Amino acid sequence: MTAREAHDGADATAAASISDNTIDELRDQVVTLARQYHGMPAAKAYEAADLLRREVERQRDRTQVPIQQQTLMILNGQTAALLAVAAFDLGYFPSARTLARTAAVYGESTRFTPLQAYADGTLAYIAYHSGELNEALGKAQRALSYGGLGDIAQRRLHAIAARAYAHLGDVTSAQRAMQLSQDADRDLRDELHDAVGGEFGFSAERMAMSHSTSALLIGDAEQAETQASRALTLLGERAPDEQSTHVRAGASADLAYARLLANNVEGAAEALTPIWEVPAEERNTGIVVRAARIGRHLARPHFHGSSAPKELRERIEEFTRVSPPYRLGPPVALLAIES
Structure with a gap:
């Protein structure tokens, strides 16, 4: 029987x-x-x-x-x-956080650590965009502790950690994390960031764009301009159908902001040229937050009375106003855009 x-x-x-x-x-x-x-x-x-x-x-x-x-x-x-x-x-x-946690649970349940690490990295940048800076750093550090990660995963997570440190004002740790991101080259691969790639990857131009933003947060305009220019150069070397709108617009906005910090309004306006070409439906959170930051900078008393900064600020306001995060997102997204 x-x-x-x-x-x-x-x-x-x-x-x-x-x-x-x-x-x-x-x-x-x-x-x-x-x-x-x-x-x-x-x-x-x-x-x-x-x-x-x-x-x-x-x-x-x-x-x-x-x-x-x-x-x-x-x-x-x-x-x-x-x-x-x-x-x-x-x-x-809020929905992004819940979905990232769902992905993390699947990664944990299947012992697929690259997915866990990717999800925790996503939770980290959701946290710092929501003003939860210590939470962001904790998530990034936890993701870096997982085994079985390839070089691309390490680069992404160190870049996310750098941004968290930068938001916290820890300049030394932010610079160290950016260097670790660039130095992650041990010829290691994993089954998500490498084998699947795409949005799960972290290209050289995307890393440079991320570092330009971190550099701006710690007040290093020269490094920010260098990294943003590098991102745009690397992107231009790719085939047209492989070029990311997000990276081009994000790096262009960072380049513009770095030039504004040097009071180069004309150079900033020139750098912003590519973002006006981004269709409204593709103006995602990363692009809009960067553009809005420039708009806030142009609203400072230093620029009052000049026509060029005023025109640029008004154009940025219109750019963000018709974006999906501004039109569709709940109030927490607006805090990230307007704060």
């Missing part, structure tokens, strides 16, 4: 499975979405990721095979991570 029951149980398990080809197709769809994210409006990316998440869930309900369940849970975590990024880009910080 024991042998028969064991055989029947095996038959039942075999019947409650799905084709490996189905899982391969879902994996390919996740990879495609991650790699195309940089060229999509956040709302469209969110919709695509949500549809994909629902399909992964549907297939999970159809199988009882442990390895298939494991793989589908990892894919579910990756779609949750993409949803978190899209929600953040749209200005929905």
Whole structure:
């Protein structure tokens, strides 16, 4: 009887499975979405990721095979991570936080540490945009403690930690973290940041843009201008369909702000030229926050009475006003934009 029951149980398990080809197709769809994210409006990316998440869930309900369940849970975590990024880009910080935590749970449950680290990194930058600076640093440090991370993951997390330190005013630690981000080159790879890549990656130009923002926060305008210029140069070396609107606009805004700190209004206006070309639906949180910071700087008494700063400030106000984070996001997103 024991042998028969064991055989029947095996038959039942075999019947409650799905084709490996189905899982391969879902994996390919996740990879495609991650790699195309940089060229999509956040709302469209969110919709695509949500549809994909629902399909992964549907297939999970159809199988009882442990390895298939494991793989589908990892894919579910990756779609949750993409949803978190899209929600953040749209200005929905509470939803982004919940989705990032969901991705972290999937990473923890499957012992897939690259996903855990990516999710914690996302939680870190959501935190510092929400004014929770110590929370941001704690998340970044925890993510850096995980094993099994490749060089790209390390670069991303050190860059996030640098921004957290910069927000806290810890100049020495911010500079050290930026250097660690640049020095992360041990020829290590992982199955998320490298194998999937795209939005899960962290390109050299994206790292330079992040460092330019951190440099601005610690008051190093010269370093900020150097890093922003480097980001734009590296981006220009890519094929047109591989160039990120987010990076171009973000680095351009940082370059403009660095020039403003040197009272070069004309140079700042020139640097801002690329951001006016960003379609309204692609003006995500990172771009809008950077532009709004410039607008606040131009509102200082030092610039009163001059027409060029006034015109630039009014143009920035209109740019941010029609962006998704400003139009659609809840009040917490506006705090990040307007504070």
